Ligand code: HEM
């Protein structure tokens with residue numbers, strides 16, 4: 112890495128970095144937010160493939176009753192590592208990757224606030240993932256106590272494997288990486304906005320990442336505390352969460368982190384949807400401030416609902432947590448109406464990104480509705496820890512982190528590479544994924560209602576769960592085909608895709624005002640920023656006086672908004 | 680509404696109806712379970728309504744406002760927020776969840792209610808990997824393992840209180856047909872009461888992941904008439920040394 116003693120003139124600095132940039136070493140030592148963003152996204156996607164492969168093996172085992180492929184110990188390791196990897200090493204880092212690439216571009220900044228911290232954070236995340244996966248290579252195997260690792264099961268007495276210690280330590284480190292990443296993003300958003308980019312002109316993706324970063328900052332330290340105490344219990348006889356202490360305290364700490372974590376995954380993808388819908392409706396977002404307010408409200412509420420994961424312990428206030436959980440449905444519902452109202456009277460262009468986004472809305476709607484069922488304690492008593500919950504969480508998590516992710520990847524791939532992904536393949540992939548996902552996960556609602564518990568590697572043939580399990584396993588093959596199609600599309604389009612130009616979709620936000628891929632420090636010039644959609648304004652209002660204000664009052668001024676110019 | 684749009688909304692409606700019809704809970708066999716099932720049905724009606732409205736709006740918008748592809752297409756009218764809409768869609772969901780909350784709390788009180796003097800008290804202990812049932816007054820003990828699960832009998836039309844605990848890790852005492860489960864947590868007691876209304880054989884299982892043989896930590900409950908139950912209990916008592 113080049114050590115810069117004194118600030119260099121920009122041109123000279125670019126020159127030095129350009130040489131260091133070439134080849135593998137350039138990628139491994141990079142501090143450029145765009146490259147780190149891509150590293151994050153590619154790594155996260157690889158973990159998605161690994162965790163996805165595990166789930167296919169599980170689905171193969173569950174296709175027919177009793178055990179065929181695996182033993183129970185292996186099945187237990189697989190679902191634990193699948194859940195852990197999907198949450199901590201796929202969805203969360205995918206979010207951080209997208210944020211890394213896009214936030215500086217969306218706010219008109221040359222890089223993130225702390226580029227070297229950014230590189231450190233990335234490598235810490237990779238390191239932590241390797242530690243957790245290292246569990247597969249120790250004699251007694253990887254952690255096998257579920258992705259939330261409840262004690263006493265996760266204490267040394269019941270889970271003696273070193274793999275369990277690796278799980279604890281790895282997640283602790285990945286939490287540190289997430290916290291450092293969120294600090295960097297917050298500093299970037301607060302300190303590096305271009306002139307004119309006030310808080311209420313931030314694109315909605317940036318707003319969602321802002322709230323997400325705050326959630327990370329408040330929730331991951333609590334996870335860290337829980338894991339550190341668990342580590343002490345396991346190795347130094349801490350007795351915090353054993354029966355001498357209180358196993359339930361761990362559950363509280365874990366879910367105080369765990370529920371915000373769901374929104375740490377969901378909010379950024381809501382942000383992706385909120386970017387894509389207006390662009391492909393060719394209209395401004397309907398109710399910008401309502402979206403910002405709803406996002407903040409969801410973030411705040413997400414810290415008050417944690418014990419709805421613990422209704423069946425009989426040791427929490429069911430009424431309080433039921434009410435807070437119901438409340439969180441309101442701002443989420445509001446976002447749906449805002450999206451639909453944005454499309455209303457628009458001129459909709461069903462390119463691939465929009466297709467995925469509409470798919471996400473339909474899937475998240477179902478996940479949200481079943482979430483309201485689960486928020487009702489009497490119903491939760493019946494279906495808690497059954498396949499109903501497996502269905503619910505995949506509608507929520509897969510809906511956001513996979514459907515909206517593909518929407519975002521198809522949307523921003525041209526910016527990342529200067530080339531388009533193949534639209535036709537993208538559409539075929541969408542329908543395969545949509546059908547495959549629903550065939551896999553919709554039947555699980557009924558399985559759960561019929562009493563099939565989650566986390567079982569075998570089941571008796573007489574329980575009546577055979578047909579739907581076979582159906583679900585069949586669907587998972589379609590998902591796999593869809594993902595393979597994407598890999599093919601990605602691989603070929605990187606070098607052979609149609610040239611994209613700077614702005615293939617008619618984007619609204621600043622990332623489309625620079626070349627694809629953007630130059631090292633992102634922008635050579637910026638358009639005037641008088642709303643959350645500077646590029647759409649240009650198209651609507653026509654030519655602008657060089658370096659001056661656009662002709663006519665801005666939307667904000669017409670609406671009588673009070674956020675003036677300059678930095679907000 | 681265009682022809683295509685009306686066809687779509689009809690399909691959506693039928694789909695939702697099929698959804699409601701299929702998404703039924705297992706036949707509840709306890710008084711408390713029946714309350715839960717009726718609550719579930721009310722939620723299902725609300726869910727179907729929300730689903731049809733949102734998907735219907737979405738589908739209609741998609742069909743009605745399709746535009747030309749390509750980045751240089753004509754821009755539509757650039758409308759933006761209207762207060763009245765915002766007010767409506769903050770208020771309607773709020774009212775809906777308020778209703779659901781009130782319904783929930785009513786049923787919750789019934790499901791969580793504990794009899795002052797239950798007709799029968801059964802201590803339930805979970806362990807890796809089986810269940811032990813102790814009938815409190817008679818001292819009859821029935822236990823099982825993963826290889827040889829326990830089968831117990833219970834009377835219909837009597838209040839039964841389960842006192843639930845664990846000897847090692849967290850388990851969960853769960854009977855799908857009762858529509859309830861409660862965690863078995865070491866160093867802590869848990870309880871729920873039921874009044875079984877239908878005779879029959881009901882399978883039960885561990886509901887919280889508890890290690891290697893979690894999937895085989897099952898048991899069976901035979902709900903029989905009070906007379907038969909009394910005889911069964913007497914037989915068990917006689918068989919106990
Ligand atoms: C690629 C398609 C996927 C398939 C076929 C799949 C399948 C499964 C299966 C079979 C289980 C185990 C169920 C059990 O035994 O209890 C599971 C659990 C889980 N999945 Fe997925 N899944 C997929 C994608 C995802 C994604 C994208 C996420 C999150 C971003 C995710 C998060 C989880 C979590 C958190 C668990 C719970 C693990 C636990 O019980 O500890 N899955 N999934």
Ligand SMILES: [Cu+2]
Nearest residue numbers: 850885889896
């Ligand atoms: Cu158990």
